[in-house]
Amino acid sequence: MPEENDKLWTFDRFAPGQDFGTIDIQMDEGRRTNWARVFGPSTGRLPRGMLVTAMMEAYIAAIQPRPDGNVHASQQLSFRPSSAQWGDRVSVTVSCADKEVRKGRNWVRFGITARSGGEVVMTGTIRSIWAA
16 A cells, blocks of 8 residues: 555645645755856856746655646745845745636645745745646
């Protein structure tokens, strides 16, 4: 019998308020080098785009395994003034904000809070059409 953590995440398993934990993402030199390859060098301050990549990495890691065919329908983000720097750890908490069936599709809205050095640097939601 598979362990609870090995079960496919289906729409029925989600519950509003459900906490999927906090995933730590280190903004290390490798990430900075990759960023610079695409966007050019950046100062010591962490670009907002890196907060978004941390959010997506944490969201994907927190909810596994997931069914094929999910659709990332939208996201809404709010950035806070931040002193986050390259080399910092960004801790991203993922939760289920709500879910609904609309026009025969399973919609799930996930809440996201990203922190660096204990301060909230970004909040937001990810809306997905869940395939199973």
